[in-house]
Amino acid sequence: MSLLAVGSVAFDDLETPFGCRVHALGGSATYFSLSASRFHPVRIVAVVGDDFGPDQMRVFEGRPIDLTGLSRAKGLSFRWKGSYGYDLNEAKTLATDLNVFADFHPDLPPTYRESPYLFLGNIDPVLQLDVVRQMATRPKWIALDTMNYWIKGARPALESVLKEVDILLVNDAEVRELTQEHSLIKAYRKIQALGPRILLVKRGEFGVVLFTPDGIFAAPAYPLEDVFDPTGAGDTFAGGFLGYLASIERTDVTALKHAALVGSVMASFTVEQFSTERLEQISQDELRNRLSLFSDMIRVEDL
Amino acid sequence: MSLLAVGSVAFDDLETPFGCRVHALGGSATYFSLSASRFHPVRIVAVVGDDFGPDQMRVFEGRPIDLTGLSRAKGLSFRWKGSYGYDLNEAKTLATDLNVFADFHPDLPPTYRESPYLFLGNIDPVLQLDVVRQMATRPKWIALDTMNYWIKGARPALESVLKEVDILLVNDAEVRELTQEHSLIKAYRKIQALGPRILLVKRGEFGVVLFTPDGIFAAPAYPLEDVFDPTGAGDTFAGGFLGYLASIERTDVTALKHAALVGSVMASFTVEQFSTERLEQISQDELRNRLSLFSDMIRVEDL
Numbered sequence: 001m002s003l004l005a006v007g008s009v010a011f012d013d014l015e016t017p018f019g020c021r022v023h024a025l026g027g028s029a030t031y032f033s034l035s036a037s038r039f040h041p042v043r044i045v046a047v048v049g050d051d052f053g054p055d056q057m058r059v060f061e062g063r064p065i066d067l068t069g070l071s072r073a074k075g076l077s078f079r080w081k082g083s084y085g086y087d088l089n090e091a092k093t094l095a096t097d098l099n100v101f102a103d104f105h106p107d108l109p110p111t112y113r114e115s116p117y118l119f120l121g122n123i124d125p126v127l128q129l130d131v132v133r134q135m136a137t138r139p140k141w142i143a144l145d146t147m148n149y150w151i152k153g154a155r156p157a158l159e160s161v162l163k164e165v166d167i168l169l170v171n172d173a174e175v176r177e178l179t180q181e182h183s184l185i186k187a188y189r190k191i192q193a194l195g196p197r198i199l200l201v202k203r204g205e206f207g208v209v210l211f212t213p214d215g216i217f218a219a220p221a222y223p224l225e226d227v228f229d230p231t232g233a234g235d236t237f238a239g240g241f242l243g244y245l246a247s248i249e250r251t252d253v254t255a256l257k258h259a260a261l262v263g264s265v266m267a268s269f270t271v272e273q274f275s276t277e278r279l280e281q282i283s284q285d286e287l288r289n290r291l292s293l294f295s296d297m298i299r300v301e302d303l
Numbered sequence: 304m305s306l307l308a309v310g311s312v313a314f315d316d317l318e319t320p321f322g323c324r325v326h327a328l329g330g331s332a333t334y335f336s337l338s339a340s341r342f343h344p345v346r347i348v349a350v351v352g353d354d355f356g357p358d359q360m361r362v363f364e365g366r367p368i369d370l371t372g373l374s375r376a377k378g379l380s381f382r383w384k385g386s387y388g389y390d391l392n393e394a395k396t397l398a399t400d401l402n403v404f405a406d407f408h409p410d411l412p413p414t415y416r417e418s419p420y421l422f423l424g425n426i427d428p429v430l431q432l433d434v435v436r437q438m439a440t441r442p443k444w445i446a447l448d449t450m451n452y453w454i455k456g457a458r459p460a461l462e463s464v465l466k467e468v469d470i471l472l473v474n475d476a477e478v479r480e481l482t483q484e485h486s487l488i489k490a491y492r493k494i495q496a497l498g499p500r501i502l503l504v505k506r507g508e509f510g511v512v513l514f515t516p517d518g519i520f521a522a523p524a525y526p527l528e529d530v531f532d533p534t535g536a537g538d539t540f541a542g543g544f545l546g547y548l549a550s551i552e553r554t555d556v557t558a559l560k561h562a563a564l565v566g567s568v569m570a571s572f573t574v575e576q577f578s579t580e581r582l583e584q585i586s587q588d589e590l591r592n593r594l595s596l597f598s599d600m601i602r603v604e605d606l
């Protein structure tokens with residue numbers, strides 16, 4: 001049993017009002033796998049360059065993360081350079097150097113092709129579809145993340161891959177652009193017509209809204225004393241959400257609600273430090289405590 | 304037993320992507336009292352002009368709303384002209400004509416001076432303090448709403464009145480400006496030092512966060528198919544929240560959580576139509592149904 005994840009493994013140069021980090025470990029598959037592997041074994045498909053050394057590899061060690069599908073190419077790894085102002089909700093992209101990622105064509109190792117769960121991280125929908133087609137058996141569920149760049153620029157390919165998808169994870173602006181609907185309730189109906197039966201809308205510091213055929217669930221974000229660096233929060237959420245779902249082998253509405261809480265709590269750790277620093281260090285007790293505090297915080301007795 | 308509310312009773316000229324209304328009933332005390340009076344008798348202190356006629360008065364009739372303190376002055380009523388784009392979260396103020404409100408000095412009728420609950424709507428903090436001083440007995444609780452205009456321009460007066468306040472209702476930007484803290488947890492500690500022991504942060508379509516000495520509670524907004532006009536949502540929330548609290552004579556954390564749900568549901572009705580059109584028409588069944596749907600939507604079993 002494994003959760004297969006395709007995405008980026010990369011370096012980030014980050015600047016926030018609270019400091020900066022250069023050459024920090026980043027990438028969607030990095031955050032995703034560090035988060036998801038707390039709950040379920042993960043297999044990564046991604047590419048790195050010559051600059052990706054033992055220091056970076058060490059972060060994945062000792063965790064149930066299979067790196068067979070992490071290929072190496074000549075050149076530099078994908079690098080993202082971004083900054084945040086005091087409103088930490090929005091990143092300003094200063095540079096995106098695709099490097100070895102520009103020629104990335106995911107090639108699934110044979111052992112990967114029967115993975116029962118699949119997460120298609122935010123990459124070109126043509127590649128996402130290619131991964132789906134390489135699977136020997138149809139996964140129990142397929143989840144997908146995307147962004148406005150692909151919604152605007154690669155819509156036909158995105159619509160093709162969405163037909164194969166069960167769970168769509170996007171933010172407010174993305175779901176509104178994809179459906180041309182402001183109301184999320186109406187947007188969800190259009191998403192269902194495109195393929196996914198479950199829609200998870202990420203709202204940063206405002207939490208998430210989950211749409212399922214059996215009802216809507218909305219939860220705030222876990223409130224923090226200090227947010228240092230929001231990079232990777234969405235991918236960490238996705239990792240916790242999907243890793244937890246894979247671990248319990250259910251996608252009913254109760255399971256999905258719990259998974260949303262787990263994802264939110266995992267993301268709350270990530271943003272407390274730069275890069276993956278905090279995410280690497282979460283103890284079982286810390287995770288359990290915060291989940292319990294969070295449950296208390298949103299619990300309300302019947303009126 | 305009554306909840307005394309000071310604020311504006313006014314006319315609004317509104318434009319949204321879904322239509323417009325000219326000379327529509329508006330004002331903070333209007334929305335507040337129509338909402339709060341579903342749960343507890345309300346007394347209004349406000350001023351209107353010659354243009355405020357029987358059509359407007361009729362809206363308040365047949366409800367437990369005491370208008371003894373609604374004074375009439377020569378001239379036009381307060382008028383606000385605003386528009387909203389597709390992002391209905393932010394109003395663009397096109398004009399604010401204070402008219403008779405410019406010389407408003409609340410003068411409490413003798414019967415009002417022993418009201419056990421007091422809501423100071425968003426007006427000049429000098430006037431808010433004046434109302435507090437006119438009370439013959441200290442209310443069981445005092446709640447206050449304010450805005451950036453007063454935080455920036457009348458801070459000493461605002462700090463004086465905050466010393467008397469138990470419950471502060473503001474939005475994200477206001478609490479951050481007032482405390483110079485981005486983290487709401489840190490902001491709450493500074494608010495407590497200024498006076499209020501309870502902080503309710505309004506976040507529009509993202510719901511509310513409640514800070515109490517016994518814990519934090521966060522709830523999303525009630526998701527709607529269609530939002531036509533967000534005007535009055537905050538005042539409707541405050542009315543439902545405080546009217547419910549007054550009705551149950553408690554301010555423990557469970558009571559506050561329930562009050563936040565009631566306020567959110569009341570606000571969800573207001574925004575479905577222009578002005579007070581929907582708020583005037585809510586049946587007991589509709590209210591009960593939506594409260595029950597909302598409770599289901601945020602309920603999650605223990606993990």
